[in-house]
Amino acid sequence: MPTSDNQTSMPPQHQNHQPGDEYLMQPHPQSSPKLLAPGTRLSQKVALITGGDSGIGRAVAIAFAKEGATVVVVYLDEHEDAVETQRLVREAGSECWLVSGDVGSEKFCKEAVQAAIDKCGRLDILVNNAAQQFPSSDIEKITEEQLEKTFRTNIFSMFHMVKAALPYLVSGARIINTASVTAYRGSGHLLDYSATKGAIVAFTRSLAQQLVKHEIHVNAVAPGPVWTPLIPASFSAEEVAKFGTNVPMGRPGQPYEIAPSYVFLATDGADYMTGQVLHPNGGEIING
Template identity: 70%
Template sequence: MSNQEAKPDIPPQHQEHQPGSEAAMQPKPEAEMKNYRGSAKLKGKVAIVTGGDSGIGRAVAIGFAKEGANVVIAYLDEHEDAKETQRHVEAAGRECVLLAGDVGDAEFCRQVADTAISAFGRLDILVNNAAQQYPQQSIENISEEQLLKTFRINVFSMFFLVKAALPHMKPGARIINTTSVTAYRGSSHLLDYSSTKGAIVAFTRSLSQQLIQRGILVNAVAPGPVWTPLIPSSFPEKAIEHFGEKAPLGRPGQPDEIAPSYIFLASDDASYMAGQVLHPNGGEVVNA
């Protein structure tokens, strides 16, 4: 068995701060795309990846770089993680610009898009990936503050970033949104989070219809359970030991198992894909 085929040994752990630090995780997620070999599918392209400091976002940023793209990473405040991602992007021979801020703020989203243009002169790919989640066992425990925060980070940010990016995007550009398996099967303890992920599916399909005549293709990826910093920063310490065991493959996914879906959707290989959702979820069959 390869490391990715075996169930990882995940000890109990918890982080108090969301969206969490990859540097503090044990074991570290496999997000460095070590076995991925690029073939210039994104040569000369420029991508924005939100939440690109760690987890799926890190793997996507590194994968894009290995395919020839320069990357702008927007992240909250995980500076150590972001610099590590930048190191890997630069090791792949590409440039990486880091921007720390809140994607739930429209002005910051405009700054992210403007930075891509000022740094690289173009914008070809937007990956809306940043998200947060706050488990609650009952809807009665979800405060108005939590509800608004979850939707602001997970959904409103996508509206803000697309609006900021669109004036710079030309025919052939791609927008890729991160939704979740929870959008399709629900989650009793992630009611507001799963609701945002359902909204992202509708957003993806509707935006695709709106932009397809402009030659801009919009798609999404719906990962299943993936070992990222969001997990230990969301759930109780004891619950972490069994994370991902209910997936048909019996284990959580690793970020570098998810990133190829984004690379495909960003490349010319996906030239006939619009309004679709890919499902790297460990074997769970959902109504797509």
Template identity: 60%
Template sequence: MPEQLQPPQKQSRQPGVEEEMRPEPDYRPRHPGAGKLKGRVALITGGDSGIGRAVALAMAREGASISFVYLDEHEDAEKTEAMIREEGSDALRIAGDVASEDFCRLAVEETVKAFGRLDILVNNAAEQHLQSDLTDISAEQLERTFKTNIFAYFHMAKAALPHLGEGSSIVNTTSVTAYKGNPTLLDYSSTKGAIVSFTRSLSVSLMERGIRVNAVAPGPIWTPLIPASFDEDKTAKHGLNAPMKRAGQPNEVAPSYVFLASDDASYMSGQVLHPNGGTIVDS
């Protein structure tokens, strides 16, 4: 078994910067598009890097116009915007904190103003903070993690709903930690469990309106959140405990989002897909 999968590395702040990662994650779509999202508009949170970037590019290749939200990683966001345009799609990037309900409303308003509609919401932005013991998790950290990871999903969905119609979809990012737990990510794992319940409940709530709500539970994936969260040794071994003995790449996760947002998943709602390297969980 290898001692490391990636070079040891550490970033000093969350949510991390993609251009500083070595090796750089694989985010470009691996297959030609088939027009599955042609004419649709997608709004993606945390879309500047990692899974969010890969989803933005995959949906752009399938014909969607892309609006994406990010915190303040402007260079990553500019690169993502340029790559979306290279796919032949229109792009809009919006900087701000999804923990703010006012900003979530603004992001939706700006998206609809730019593209005239909204069909797909991808709730994806997240943060995590490693702590070895429950007593080390401050009230401030707990509240911040919940505001970013689950409150924002409520805020974005609430703001988007007036613009979503029959055939629209919401795709939420949960995590393998919602199912198997993580002793050093107690608050993060708790938010991811909440996202599963939110997905199922919102699915039932919106069924009669013809709006589908599903989720994706990745993990472990090579994204900027990893060196921004863990020390150099743990980052180097990220993915080693997965049955496939490696971390997944963002472009191995993005097809799940495209599928759930497209008409291919027209008979699916309230469900969770698990691109997690072979970990078997009760879904």
């Protein structure tokens, strides 16, 4: 992906010995990038985060705020959690706006993006993070209503949000999607959820190819088991007590341990990455 500091091709040249001399190269390789100092890496940027009221979304909102970004948090109806996220983002030194509604609705996604533009005047980072899951160990028990609801929230929303945001995203903008380790290893009791997460990986890779000509970076994060409200809302008390103990690290991750992956993908450090997936998953090897 070309940037203002990099050529798309190099002039022809050859050296007659290995491993070669850097001082003879034209142009010289750039070893010291023009990166902003920590704490300012997202200064003057505006980020919209779906599912930003709690869990990974909240941690990403706080982490972005600590790097100087203004944050727009989109959430369903968890108003108390959203207000707390707003307080924490402001405590970190940035402004935070709240927008409530169902990301499964294309109409609402357009309204959410427009609200961000109206409040902040621009949009630089879109984090598609909202998701839901309904455990079932039997495909015959997955109703048409559940299937549609899971896909509408988890993957249709990403299409809607990107379509709404794209007119405002310029060169260097970032789209970051939340996938899951289940996209790679599967999950027998989260069949429809895992299917949406696999779709998100394909969506990320395909959208990256489509938008590379506009110098818009599209990447994803595929967390392993993370301690978020989705867990007690999905599983029995007995299952929750064992949650995350099957990964090599023997425990679930905390949202703050996942957020740095999003920060990296949002900043200049990821300038040469698009169509990729990061895997903060407690040590599972998924070969993806």
